Amino acid sequence: MPLILPSGEHYGKLLQKWVSDTFSISEIKYAAGAKHSLHGNEQALLVFVEKGGYAKTVGTDELACTKDALLFVPAQRLQADVFGATETTCLIVDFGSGFLSRVLNSGAAIGKELLLSGAEFTAAGIQLAEEFKQRDSVSALVVESLLLQILAHGFRVHNSSLRPMVPSWLLTTKDILRDCFPESLTMEGIASEIGVHPVHLSREFRRFFKTTPGNYLRRVRVDFAAIQLTETTRPLSDIAMAAGFADQAHFSRTFRRLTKLSPSEFRRLARKR
Numbered sequence: 001m002p003l004i005l006p007s008g009e010h011y012g013k014l015l016q017k018w019v020s021d022t023f024s025i026s027e028i029k030y031a032a033g034a035k036h037s038l039h040g041n042e043q044a045l046l047v048f049v050e051k052g053g054y055a056k057t058v059g060t061d062e063l064a065c066t067k068d069a070l071l072f073v074p075a076q077r078l079q080a081d082v083f084g085a086t087e088t089t090c091l092i093v094d095f096g097s098g099f100l101s102r103v104l105n106s107g108a109a110i111g112k113e114l115l116l117s118g119a120e121f122t123a124a125g126i127q128l129a130e131e132f133k134q135r136d137s138v139s140a141l142v143v144e145s146l147l148l149q150i151l152a153h154g155f156r157v158h159n160s161s162l163r164p165m166v167p168s169w170l171l172t173t174k175d176i177l178r179d180c181f182p183e184s185l186t187m188e189g190i191a192s193e194i195g196v197h198p199v200h201l202s203r204e205f206r207r208f209f210k211t212t213p214g215n216y217l218r219r220v221r222v223d224f225a226a227i228q229l230t231e232t233t234r235p236l237s238d239i240a241m242a243a244g245f246a247d248q249a250h251f252s253r254t255f256r257r258l259t260k261l262s263p264s265e266f267r268r269l270a271r272k273r
Contacts, residue, residue: 002037003039004039004041005039005040005041007024010041011028011081012030012031014026015027015028015089018135020140022096022099023095023144023147025091025093025094026091027132028090029087030052030083030087031087032083032086033084034083035082038078038079039078040078041076041077043094043097043100044074045071045072045093045094046070046072046150046151047065047073047090047091048069048090048129049069049071050089051067051273052067052083052089053065053069053084053088054081054084054088055081055082056079056081057080058077058078059077065115068125069116070116070122070125070150071113071114072114072154074112091125091128095147099144114154116150119222119223119258120153120219120222120258121150121153121154122259122270123266124146125150126261126266126269126270127261127269128150129273130269130272131146166208167204169194169195169196170205172194173194174209174216177216181220181243182221182244183244184244190213201213221254222254222255222258222259224242224243225240225251225255226266228242228243229263229267236251236263236264240252251263
C-alpha cells in the first residue's frame, strides 16, 4: 500500500519550516536525480519550485514542474517524483483542513491536481517565498491572503479551461493573441481575419474563457515581460516596447495591476532567490 505522509512531512532535506494555525510551509531541498515512489500526503499541498525542477506523475498525468511553477495537489492524491540533474528547492504549503474547507465551501471545489504558470502565479510564489524568509507579526495574514489569491485565480483558470466544445475560430483567436502580442491588434482586425463579427467575437471569447480578448492580451504581454525580467538584464523601457506596451509607464501600471509587484520589484525579488 502506498505511503501517506503525515501533514507537514515530506521527502528530501528540510531546510526550514513555519507552522501557523491554518497552514505550514516547509522549504525542502531534493538531491539531483532523486526519485520518490508512489506516495500521498495527508493534507492538500501547494508547491512552489524555487530552484531546479522535477517531473511529477499524478494518476495518468505527467507534469513538468519547473522553476517558478506552482502545483496544487489534493489531499491523499497518489504521486511519484523524479528530480532533474541539479538540486531542486521547493516551498511546500500544507493546508490545514479548516483553511481549505473555507475555500471549497465557496464553490471553488476541485479534486484534481493543478499546475499553475504565468506571471501572476510566479509573482505570488515569489511573494510567498519572501514572507516565509522574512516573516513578522503580520506575515501569517499576508500569506493567507496570497494563498487565497492563488487558489481562487487558479480554480477560475482551471474551470474556464474545462468548458466544452470551444469553437475552432475562438482557439484561432487565442493563437493570434499569443503569437502577435507585440503588435497593435484590434478587434476589427482579428474578427475580419477569422470571419466573424467583432461583437460576436468579444461576447463568445468572454463566455468561454471568462475574460475579454484585451485582458487576455495583457496577460500574454505580462507573462513575456516576466520572463525577460527574470532571465535578462534588458532595461525596462526595452522590455516594455518588446512586449507591445505603449511606453514604460503603461507597462509598469499593467504589470503591477496583474502581479501586485512593479517590474523592478519583481526582478529584484526573483534574483534574490
